[in-house]
Amino acid sequence: MPQVKHQLRLDRGTLVMKDVPEVVMPLFQWDARSQSYRAKGQDYRAIVEGLKKGNVPFRDEAAGFLKLELDFSREITPYPHQQQALASWKRAGRRGVVEVPTGGGKTLIAQLALRDTPRSALICVPTLDLLAQWYSGLVAAFPDANVGMLGGGSKDETPILISTYDSAAIHAEDLAGRYALLICDEVHHLPGDWTRVIAEMSIAPYRLGLSATLKRSDGRERDLDTLIGPVVFSCSPDELAGTSLAAYRDEVIRVRLSPSEQQRYDDLIRQRNDFLRLNNIRLGTIEGWKKFIMSSGSPQGRAAMLAHREAKSLAYGTEGKLRVLEEILANHPEARTLIFVNDNATVYRISREFLIPAITHQTGAKERVAILDRFRSGEYQYLVSGQVLNEGVDVPEASVAVVLSGTATEREHIQRLGRILRKSEGKNAVLYEVITEGTTEERVSQQRRGQWQPRRELNLEELNAPD
Structure with a gap:
């Protein structure tokens, strides 16, 4: 049996050939240290297809794949x-x-x-x-x-x-x-x-x-x-609502800072922006944020960063939002409800004031499982969390979500919406997004909703109006 000239092997996550045929040469680079040509592992398919298309005989020593016998036991008709x-x-x-x-x-x-x-x-x-x-x-x-x-x-x-x-x-x-x-x-x-x-x-x-x-x-x-x-x-969720997902509505509620909160917020933003202008920093880019963080090592930069964080906390944790939360819970007395906020301090405050179980990144694995099990069984009707339930957690069925803060990204919005969209008979889910007027929170929410338009926007006065 004649010896095959070309051999393809795998070494430390890269594909190696000593003599590379012209048809796949663009995928390889010369490695002087090993005196061979190397390509990324991810190029394996393109290399193999190229060699076969060019009728180039080769020995594949890279692949260690197994063919499986899989008996799929689920009797389910996909949507x-x-x-x-x-x-x-x-x-x-x-x-x-x-x-x-x-x-x-x-x-x-x-x-x-x-x-x-x-x-x-x-x-x-x-x-x-x-x-x-x-x-x-x-x-x-x-x-x-x-x-x-x-x-x-x-x-x-x-x-x-x-x-x-x-x-x-x-x-x-x-x-x-x-x-x-x-x-x-x-x-x-x-x-x-x-x-x-x-x-x-x-x-x-x-x-x-x-x-x-x-x-x-x-x-x-x-x-x-x-x-x-x-x-x-x-x-999108809208395309699946009412079929494979529960029907839902997405409602925005705007609240205002109190006069004293608004004054403090304006002063803090002014202090932050004065520093940004003096140092030619723009926060609309990742590079701008990195520069702001790096500059916080100076006394002036640290003061500006602290002002930014306090202003953000005011927008996220205004007293008006807690009053809205109280009204929402009263309007859905039977619904299992998830409450999302941006920071742990507010999570624990809501937990204390409303006597609601809380889950944060500090919650141990066993305790988290126990809380979710009790929420699933109906023993707990409400659950408040930071960002740990956004992704990768199978949250039991709920029909109401209240986002009190953390509305900036489309991903976060979709993930939180998904927590209430598990379909069940007669279910109509609702997500409330509570934002503070006259703050950056309102602006970033509007930017996101340029792609995800809510069905209807509500003022606080409308919250108790009949459907």
């Missing part, structure tokens, strides 16, 4: 949007991103993709909560499959492996050649400096990204085109 998402992903060569609102069944889409692509698979998730949820879901969907976990004290080596992004990044070199299918939940985390190596080193020819919204503050969501693939399917 039309899930079927469309799966079909679109397949048409795109089993590479790409699916953007579906929270509550829209992203996990089932991934399970169907795995069912129809029965190869060794690596699933990356951002949190330990999601690690456990995905493990339970895959074991239930594929009872005969060998499913393992990487992270949270587990270090399995299984054909189907669920890992946190952090753990997958640490072990990216070892994982690079084992998995043919890479699934990234909450895929907007992937383009970060630390986590992107998972996709860059992996030679997985099939890739699926899942997210409720892809936008990042640094604009790196555009890197997903090369890391995972283009967006192949996208839908």
